[in-house]
Amino acid sequence: MSENIKKESYFKNSTKKLLRNKLATIALIILVIELVIIIGAPFFTNYDPAKQSLQERLLPPSLSEQPLEDYQGEPIRDEEGNVKYSKFHLLGTDNFGRDIWTRIIYGGRISLTVGFAAILLGMTVGVMAGLFSAYYPKVDAVVMRIMDIMFSFPGILLAMLIVAMLGTSLRNVTLAISIWSIPTFARLVRGEALSVKQNDYIKAIKSVGAGDLRIIFIHILPNCVAPIVVYSTMRMATAILSIASLSYLGIGAQPPLSEWGTMVAAGRDYMFDAPHMIVVPGVAIIVTMLCFNILGDVLRDILDPNLSDNF
Amino acid sequence: MQKYIAKRLFQMVIMVIGITFIVFGSLYLAPGDPAEILAGESATISDIENIREYLGLNEPFFVQYGKYLEGLLHGDLGTSLQSRQPILDEIKIRFPNTVNLTIGSMLIAVIIGVPLGIISAIKRNSILDYMATTTALFGVSIPNFWLGIMLILIFSVKLGWFPTGGMTHWFYTPTGIKQIILPSIALGGRIAAIFMRLSRSAMLEVMQSDYIRTARAKGVKERVVIWVHAFKNALTPLITVFGTTFGALLGGAMISEQVFAINGLGRYMINAIYVRDYPAVQSSVLVFAVAFILITLLVDIIYVLIDPRISYES
Numbered sequence: 001m002s003e004n005i006k007k008e009s010y011f012k013n014s015t016k017k018l019l020r021n022k023l024a025t026i027a028l029i030i031l032v033i034e035l036v037i038i039i040g041a042p043f044f045t046n047y048d049p050a051k052q053s054l055q056e057r058l059l060p061p062s063l064s065e066q067p068l069e070d071y072q073g074e075p076i077r078d079e080e081g082n083v084k085y086s087k088f089h090l091l092g093t094d095n096f097g098r099d100i101w102t103r104i105i106y107g108g109r110i111s112l113t114v115g116f117a118a119i120l121l122g123m124t125v126g127v128m129a130g131l132f133s134a135y136y137p138k139v140d141a142v143v144m145r146i147m148d149i150m151f152s153f154p155g156i157l158l159a160m161l162i163v164a165m166l167g168t169s170l171r172n173v174t175l176a177i178s179i180w181s182i183p184t185f186a187r188l189v190r191g192e193a194l195s196v197k198q199n200d201y202i203k204a205i206k207s208v209g210a211g212d213l214r215i216i217f218i219h220i221l222p223n224c225v226a227p228i229v230v231y232s233t234m235r236m237a238t239a240i241l242s243i244a245s246l247s248y249l250g251i252g253a254q255p256p257l258s259e260w261g262t263m264v265a266a267g268r269d270y271m272f273d274a275p276h277m278i279v280v281p282g283v284a285i286i287v288t289m290l291c292f293n294i295l296g297d298v299l300r301d302i303l304d305p306n307l308s309d310n311f
Numbered sequence: 312m313q314k315y316i317a318k319r320l321f322q323m324v325i326m327v328i329g330i331t332f333i334v335f336g337s338l339y340l341a342p343g344d345p346a347e348i349l350a351g352e353s354a355t356i357s358d359i360e361n362i363r364e365y366l367g368l369n370e371p372f373f374v375q376y377g378k379y380l381e382g383l384l385h386g387d388l389g390t391s392l393q394s395r396q397p398i399l400d401e402i403k404i405r406f407p408n409t410v411n412l413t414i415g416s417m418l419i420a421v422i423i424g425v426p427l428g429i430i431s432a433i434k435r436n437s438i439l440d441y442m443a444t445t446t447a448l449f450g451v452s453i454p455n456f457w458l459g460i461m462l463i464l465i466f467s468v469k470l471g472w473f474p475t476g477g478m479t480h481w482f483y484t485p486t487g488i489k490q491i492i493l494p495s496i497a498l499g500g501r502i503a504a505i506f507m508r509l510s511r512s513a514m515l516e517v518m519q520s521d522y523i524r525t526a527r528a529k530g531v532k533e534r535v536v537i538w539v540h541a542f543k544n545a546l547t548p549l550i551t552v553f554g555t556t557f558g559a560l561l562g563g564a565m566i567s568e569q570v571f572a573i574n575g576l577g578r579y580m581i582n583a584i585y586v587r588d589y590p591a592v593q594s595s596v597l598v599f600a601v602a603f604i605l606i607t608l609l610v611d612i613i614y615v616l617i618d619p620r621i622s623y624e625s
Contacts, residue, residue, distance in 0.1 A: 148326075149326060149329040149330070149333070152326045152329075152330065152600070152603070152604055152607070153330065153333070153600055153603075154558035154559060154561060154562040154599065154600070154603050155559075155562070156559075156562035156563065157561075157562050157596055157599050157600060157603075160565075160580070160584065160592075160596070161333075161334070161337055161592070161593075161596050162337075163584070164583075164584040164589075164592045165337045165338065165589070165592075168584075237451075237452070241454055244454055244456075245454060245455075245456060245566055248454075248456045248566070249456075249565070249566065249569060249581055250581075250585065251581070251584055251585075261454075261456070264454075264456065264457055264460070267460075268460060271460060271463075271464055271468075272468065275464065278457070278460055278461075278464075282453075282454070282457040282461070285454050285457065286449070286452050286453055286454075286457075289451075289452035289453075289454075290448065290449070290452040293448060293451055293452050294448065
């Protein structure tokens with residue numbers, strides 16, 4: 001009898017549920033495509049993201065080569081009098097004649113790397129803090145008070161304070177965003193771990209003599225994975241937004257590095273002549289954010305319906 | 312009740328002290344010697360030593376911290392390195408603009424977000440609901456600096472309906488309304504989306520509860536069921552987020568202020584970061600954080616006042 005019951009792992013089951021949701025599948029596909037293009041950036045463009053070509057400045061997006069004009073709007077000609085044409089720039093060029101498509105995909109490297117690194121760091125520290133707080137009441141008293149103070153600080157302010165004091169660099173932005181995520185991870189995991197800790201099987205393992213670390217990491221942690229996955233996904237969207245915002249304000253990625261927020265900031269001065277300089281990086285941010293938000297929503301519905309909307 | 316408020320006030324004092332500690336201690340995180348930074352590049356070693364002595368940097372950390380706290384209690388936020396003016400005076404000029412912008416954004420968020428959420432909960436799975444939820448999804452995904460620039464491009468430059476930036480009047484004056492609408496949408500749009508999603512899910516939950524079924528069963532009109540019976544109870548979870556979103560608004564204000572060239576505290580802070588005016592950065596963060604704590608406290612107190620189910624003893 002029993003072999004007729006199909007056994008499915010939790011992971012497999014959840015993935016199936018996720019893929020049954022059309023919107024989530026589309027979001028996942030878009031993100032995978034984005035990731036492939038961003039990782040393999042040199043294969044998807046012929047240009048260098050930092051290479052300037054002043055004759056080709058501020059070209060609008062186009063499907064073909066465009067005639068070049070000088071600052072007075074006169075066509076640029078070669079020695080034989082023929083009008084010079086630009087190279088092919090699908091999404092146009094910026095004020096230094098740099099190819100925007102190239103800058104977008106190289107910029108994505110920064111957003112996604114910083115995002116992943118910040119979440120990973122914040123998650124590791126937060127999860128540890130949460131697990132140990134749940135297991136040792138003495139740790140709890142100290143760690144959770146610290147988390148309370150961190151919570152009482154609006155996140156973006158904390159990030160700015162860190163960046164202001166340590167200096168504007170990508171490393172510091174990563175650090176700032178990860179510190180900002182620590183308290184929520186800690187609270188989330190602590191709550192989950194506290195309820196797991198009450199289970200009989202934990203008492204049973206304890207009575208056969210398992211060590212504390214073994215109980216914490218092998219028996220409690222795996223039961224806290226669902227909220228961690230959900231929150232990390234949602235947090236990714238916030239992280240990408242924060243990097244872009246800090247860079248826009250000039251305290252994140254520094255020019256000439258291409259980053260989506262920096263690109264929007266650079267486009268501000270040309271918003272009448274070349275609105276594509278603002279629109280294109282904006283769309284890149286929005287699409288990425290949308291995908292992470294959709295995934296986060298759907299994952300929450302599947303894995304952890306009780307998790308509140310409000311972080 | 313009084314006991315609860317007293318307890319919360321006490322907690323608040325502890326929090327504020329904690330924050331002053333973080334803010335003061337953060338200067339020690341800064342690479343390099345503060346005195347060296349203050350003295351500038353052409354300073355001699357004795358200049359730096361004089362500055363260090365003048366600022367009391369040779370004293371132990373906690374003595375310095377104590378002096379800092381004493382200064383704060385006397386309303387002394389220090390002197391700006393850039394303008395050499397007392398920071399308190401500089402903040403006094405700018406903070407009202409930030410408050411103005413924050414209130415405007417909150418109004419936009421509530422006026423757009425809450426009704427939209429409730430309507431889409433009532434008309435669940437209708438086209439209206441899909442449109443509203445999709446808009447909200449975009450709302451939480453569009454960066455506010457980008458939205459701000461787009462609004463300027465469309466409504467100020469192309470259509471000429473609103474000024475491109477600046478803030479000179481309060482939001483309730485005719486000029487003020489024109490000045491504040493675009494920055495508030497840029498800043499409050501995201502919050503509106505969050506409110507919409509929250510009020511929708513809160514309303515859906517309430518609508519499924521037993522007492523709503525009872526109300527319907529005894530023949531209460533649907534309109535009364537929704538607005539009298541359900542709405543009030545759906546409001547409570549919203550009020551808790553009110554406090555935290557105010558914090559997000561205060562923090563996000565600097566972006567809107569930067570995009571719309573509003574002379575507010577956020578912009579002051581950003582400029583202070585650019586020129587490494589550390590005391591100004593510290594004080595701006597402090598003012599923001601204390602404002603945030605005060606609002607959270609206020610919201611918590613309102614929360615227990617309007618929702619008698621909450622036991623404030625625990």
